[in-house]
Amino acid sequence: MIESDKSGQGNEPAVHCRGVTRSFGSGEARVMALRGIDLDVRHGELMMLVGPSGCGKTTLISVIAAILDADGGECRVLGEDLGRMRQAAKTAFRRRHIGFVFQSYNLVPALSAAENVAVPLLIRGEREKPAQAAAVRVLEQVGLAERARAMPDQLSGGQQQRVAIARALVHAPDLIVCDEPTSALDHRTGHALMQLMRSIVMENGRSLIIVTHDARIFEFADRIAEMDDGRIVAIGAPEQVHAAVPPAVPVPAPEASRSGGTAA
Amino acid sequence: MLSIALKMLTGNRGKYFAIVSSLAFTSFVMTQQPATFMGIMARTYSFLTDTGRVDLWVMDPKVQFVDDIKPMQDTKLYAVRGVEGVEWAVPLYKGSIRARLDNGTFQNCVLVGLDDASLIGGPARMVEGQLADLRRSESIIVDIDGATNRLARTVNGERVPLAVGDVVELNDHRATVVGLSQASASFQSLPIVYTTYSRAKAFVPAERKLLSFILVKLRPGEDAHAVAQRIRATTGLAAYTWDEFRNLTLHYFLKNTGILINFGLSITLAFLIGAAIAGQTFYAFTLENLRHFGVLKALGAGNWTLAWMVLLQAVVAGGTGYGLGASAVALFSNFVIGANFRFLLIWQIPAAVLAMVLLVCVTTALLSIRRVVRLEPAVVFKS
Numbered sequence: 001m002i003e004s005d006k007s008g009q010g011n012e013p014a015v016h017c018r019g020v021t022r023s024f025g026s027g028e029a030r031v032m033a034l035r036g037i038d039l040d041v042r043h044g045e046l047m048m049l050v051g052p053s054g055c056g057k058t059t060l061i062s063v064i065a066a067i068l069d070a071d072g073g074e075c076r077v078l079g080e081d082l083g084r085m086r087q088a089a090k091t092a093f094r095r096r097h098i099g100f101v102f103q104s105y106n107l108v109p110a111l112s113a114a115e116n117v118a119v120p121l122l123i124r125g126e127r128e129k130p131a132q133a134a135a136v137r138v139l140e141q142v143g144l145a146e147r148a149r150a151m152p153d154q155l156s157g158g159q160q161q162r163v164a165i166a167r168a169l170v171h172a173p174d175l176i177v178c179d180e181p182t183s184a185l186d187h188r189t190g191h192a193l194m195q196l197m198r199s200i201v202m203e204n205g206r207s208l209i210i211v212t213h214d215a216r217i218f219e220f221a222d223r224i225a226e227m228d229d230g231r232i233v234a235i236g237a238p239e240q241v242h243a244a245v246p247p248a249v250p251v252p253a254p255e256a257s258r259s260g261g262t263a264a
Numbered sequence: 265m266l267s268i269a270l271k272m273l274t275g276n277r278g279k280y281f282a283i284v285s286s287l288a289f290t291s292f293v294m295t296q297q298p299a300t301f302m303g304i305m306a307r308t309y310s311f312l313t314d315t316g317r318v319d320l321w322v323m324d325p326k327v328q329f330v331d332d333i334k335p336m337q338d339t340k341l342y343a344v345r346g347v348e349g350v351e352w353a354v355p356l357y358k359g360s361i362r363a364r365l366d367n368g369t370f371q372n373c374v375l376v377g378l379d380d381a382s383l384i385g386g387p388a389r390m391v392e393g394q395l396a397d398l399r400r401s402e403s404i405i406v407d408i409d410g411a412t413n414r415l416a417r418t419v420n421g422e423r424v425p426l427a428v429g430d431v432v433e434l435n436d437h438r439a440t441v442v443g444l445s446q447a448s449a450s451f452q453s454l455p456i457v458y459t460t461y462s463r464a465k466a467f468v469p470a471e472r473k474l475l476s477f478i479l480v481k482l483r484p485g486e487d488a489h490a491v492a493q494r495i496r497a498t499t500g501l502a503a504y505t506w507d508e509f510r511n512l513t514l515h516y517f518l519k520n521t522g523i524l525i526n527f528g529l530s531i532t533l534a535f536l537i538g539a540a541i542a543g544q545t546f547y548a549f550t551l552e553n554l555r556h557f558g559v560l561k562a563l564g565a566g567n568w569t570l571a572w573m574v575l576l577q578a579v580v581a582g583g584t585g586y587g588l589g590a591s592a593v594a595l596f597s598n599f600v601i602g603a604n605f606r607f608l609l610i611w612q613i614p615a616a617v618l619a620m621v622l623l624v625c626v627t628t629a630l631l632s633i634r635r636v637v638r639l640e641p642a643v644v645f646k647s
């Protein structure tokens with residue numbers, strides 16, 4: 001089943017979500033984090049997710065990156081139906097296809113910068129030496145070559161963030177999800193990193209989903225999706241959608257969008 | 265991945281030290297307590313330890329332990345010599361005698377009488393002089409602890425150890441010290457005086473029967489148990505190998521004193537406390553690392569990989585802690601404990617402790633692994 005899906009990858013978007021829901025807790029304390037998300041991200045597209053705190057951005061990219069199960073709806077990523085995968089298959093899927101930049105960097109404190117970056121390669125079973133060498137090359141790209149042997153607690157917030165970005169890139173994943181990747185960076189460094197990520201997307205047809213509040217990097221997006229209260233309320237090119245201004249491209253009401261369950 | 269596990273374990277020096285030192289403490293207590301116990305138990309058969317090995321010890325069948333002397337008729341010696349498979353058999357006297365100290369007080373001593381011709385059953389370790397010196401008239405050999413402590417004499421207000429050449433009065437008989445022997449620690453710490461069988465007879469004439477033990481050497485190729493059977497059948501006496509006689513003694517003390525229960529309790533308690541501390545420290549360590557395991561999981565590390573990592577961490581921490589604890593025991597027994605409080609470290613004790621420590625580590629690791637396996641990788645996106 002998975003193989004046949006792969007063959008259709010040419011016309012299918014990298015991410016294809018229809019009516020995705022997810023809630024936390026139960027009874028009185030129940031929170032609807034996602035109230036029916038419809039979202040497509042094309043191969044080679046850089047999609048940004050914006051919206052107020054608590055609107056469900058992190059929850060959405062967690063579902064798309066296969067680290068959180070949706071309650072309902074359909075979510076196909078890189079041709080695979082996540083709803084039908086077992087946990088072990090999801091783990092293998094992440095190992096092969098997904099790169100992560102977490103909101104709070106999440107470097108392993110006992111490992112040096114280069115060792116942290118090498119982790120995705122080691123998880124894939126690569127040998128330590130070549131993995132380290134590859135890690136140092138990516139650290140060079142993010143401008144941290146000379147700090148490769150530093151421990152995380154010896155790095156500034158911005159440097160840690162760059163190590164986290166290098167870790168997301170090192171194994172050349174097909175889809176990279178980032179939660180606030182430039183929040184701790186100054187304007188210039190943030191710009192440089194976005195340029196790097198942009199070029200990676202352009203060159204290799206990979207897809208990138210970036211959650212951000214940082215209006216200064218909106219220009220790097222192909223499209224921006226604006227979320228509010230578990231729904232996508234606007235989606236379009238950066239100049240059309242902006243967190244500060246009303247959505248230029250209104251999307252249909254969520255109830256209506258649910259009917260669009262016609263996958264692929 | 266396993267090298268990542270090791271770096272996670274040792275990366276936080278403080279935590280690693282806490283885990284390892286609690287495991288080291290557990291290993292130390294769990295080794296030291298049974299060794300002390302064994303040391304105490306060894307005192308019960310110190311006389312056997314100090315007597316050179318022979319194939320069989322023959323005695324009255326009612327004897328329950330080494331110091332439980334039930335004298336036999338001298339004729340039994342000839343009966344034993346007549347049993348098939350016996351190469352030779354010699355008498356051994358073991359009793360007590362009073363030594364008169366120069367200040368007029370008396371000191372009870374253990375008196376051992378050895379076969380006049382062969383001197384078999386003499387002290388295994390000599391400090392000064394030779395066993396053969398017992399052939400000289402009026403001669404005795406005294407153990408060095410007795411000579412330096414209880415039998416020491418007072419000269420010009422100072423205590424001077426009994427030395428070779430000194431004369432002692434034993435039950436109104438003159439005796440000359442011709443040698444000093446090394447004795448193992450015993451419970452009563454009475455001085456031990458060796459002499460010949462016939463001289464012992466002269467020292468304690470009031471006793472009618474003097475034959476405490478018969479020491480037997482087997483003919484080459486004879487089976488000790490078969491000969492023991494024959495001795496019992498023909499003479500009605502009990503015959504034990506060295507090990508059997510020691511075990512008989514041990515069993516008597518284990519059965520008739522509370523020592524086993526007391527030590528068993530304290531060892532169990534030490535184990536439980538140590539296991540609880542070590543287990544909790546390691547478990548807390550895993551919980552603190554749960555977030556990092558979550559990161560590895562999100563990045564695609566499978567449950568098996570993570571489980572092996574946790575297990576490796578536990579076993580390495582356990583091994584290191586055990587190593588330190590065992591070394592501490594070795595140092596402790598060599599330098600801190602004096603000759604009067606030696607403990608006995610048979611190999612089974614450290615082996616059992618290692619097994620226990622690993623059991624604790626693996627059990628804790630399994631609990632930790634359960635947490636890691638159940639972990640939702642989505643935690644990594646929470647700040």
Ligand SMILES: Nc1ncnc2c1ncn2[C@@H]1O[C@H](COP(=O)(O)OP(=O)(O)OP(=O)(O)O)[C@@H](O)[C@H]1O
Pocket residue numbers: 024025031032033051052053054055056057058059060
């Ligand atoms: N594990 C969880 N348990 C309970 N509630 C949760 C959990 N994760 C998220 N939520 C709730 O779901 C909603 C969406 O959370 P989410 O983290 O996706 O928001 P966000 O858009 O990423 O916010 P922010 O910009 O502050 O990071 C929030 O109301 C949050 O409280």
Ligand SMILES: [Mg+2]
Pocket residue numbers: 057058059103179
């Ligand atoms: Mg968030």
